[in-house]
Amino acid sequence: MSKQRKSIFIITMLYTLLILYFLFFAFGRVGAAERTAGYTFIFLPDSFFKLPNISDLLHPTLMDLVGFGNIIAFIPYGILIQLLYRATFLRFITTFFFSIIVMETIQALSFLGSFDVNDAIQNTLGAAVGFGAYKLGARSKNNWRNFWITAISAMVLFLGVWGLCGIVDKAFTKEEGPFVAINELMDSSGNSSTGKNLNSFEISAQKVKPRYNMYGVAGGDLETFTYSCKEKVFFSLYYGIPEPTDYSGSIRVSVDGREVLTSSGEIQRSDPELFPAVFEIPVEAGSELKITIKGDEKIWDVGYTEMKYFWN
Template sequence: MSQQRKIISTITIFYTILILYFLFFAFGRVGGAAERYTFIFLPDNFFKLPSISDLLHPTLMDFVGFGNIAAFIPFGILIPLLYRITFIRFITLFILSILVMETIQALTFLGSFDVNDAIINSLGAAVGYGGYKLGFRTKNIWGNIAAAGISCMVLLIGVWGLCGIVDKASTKEEGPFVAINELKDSSGNSSTGEKTNSFKISGQNVTPRYNMYGIEGKNIETYMYTYKEKFIFYLYYGIPDQTDYFGNIRVSVDGREVMTGSGEDQHRYPELFPAMCEIPVEAGSQLTITIEGNEKIWDVGYRKMKYFWN
């Protein structure tokens, strides 16, 4: 074995040991071992790499996310330097190896089997292989290393940017606010609400922009709403000043209560009012709002989850 091959083999062995340490023992894995097997087979967020703005104020998870791709780039250079191997064979063997490591992590309770991590790790190895092919073209070893390093950086930036575009295109975001100007009351009739007069809550002036609902002349009223698509439901609520704190509000989705508020809460914590309610609702679910006493709700509406290109 040539001296150069011995050096590359030694570097590969030590780097592999380092990666295995981070896979199985770093980040408090041993002391905080899980108590159940965790397998994530469906890819969901593997395109979600930290953005440049994230890395300006990085968190630990940002470093982990970026490290998941960058840490495996050297394998794409070291393995082809030791063995003549095609890209297809290299990436196939690498993916199989990563899947074995992920399985061992899950079975030993030192982590989870996460196909998203396996895909990101493989992207890093592919970037390294591309850097090797572009960089190692001459007999000048230092020139080849420099060219491979620059190539890896360029390819990594390209993959990073492409993943950001795909993530943006495949992630739903909240659309514009749409006011709900008709709710069905307990009798099944459509109600357009009350006149949107201004009032004060906890000394703050409140002027509803879209709608307002209350129960003038009643003790209790129920309003219902159903929408065929998934949406985020919004409303503001509170009891106007110069009235007693008798009243409450309850919001349920398909009979399951998801939010409640009362005049007693407002009396005890006036700084929290006027309050806002924000609830994700699945498509076709029935939303039920129950109002009692002097409670008011206003600017009732929703935002649809949509892709940016819709």
């Protein structure tokens, strides 16, 4: 083994020891292992493309740095391994990926981390960037020229991967759409009840002006309204008892028979700072919502938002 190759081998081993330290001992992993009761395995790739954007870097968090580190820290392997062993891209990337899978498995089995295929993919992306940078840089007999071309190529390829990940994240991440008011609910008699009476009122000394609709009952009666969701939505409504009030009223909301909200005038009396209150819940397609109102309780701005891809 030549002197230069020995030096590269030593650098690779020392760098690997540094990486192993971060994989198994950094970030309080040893202490966390003592409190871990079970193995964590994440086999479904779903977030390997979620890298921090430029605005995140203005106030970076630890997870932002980890997201970048999962790629950047493994770029040197794409360069160092080729300086030691010649291999095709397919052979190199396959061997590297399965090596990372082994490390992730040991992390999980030793309770020093979790098996996360998303991390493995990010690490492999980093190695692929290094491999490409080396191929672009190793075209001259001048070592310093090769070094600078490789370094610049690594930066350019990383920026390309970062941008591509941003495009993929944007394309396959749903965003909250506009609010859609529900202006008709089915009452207990099977008739359609229209939200009306949009006059302003006060709750806990706050002036409330419904924007879209308002539902309620009069004279201490009880009424159940029903709404069937045709698709997955985030359902929301505001509720409270307008002033002046003797706090005689209540509200219950259930989804497919499972109660998800209950409140009463007594709760409003004891914690007036919580009102007017807002209630939000994700509801699956095909579910049935039932809203039961009693007494002077009012609900308003009843509606939903959908999670949509930007192209919808």
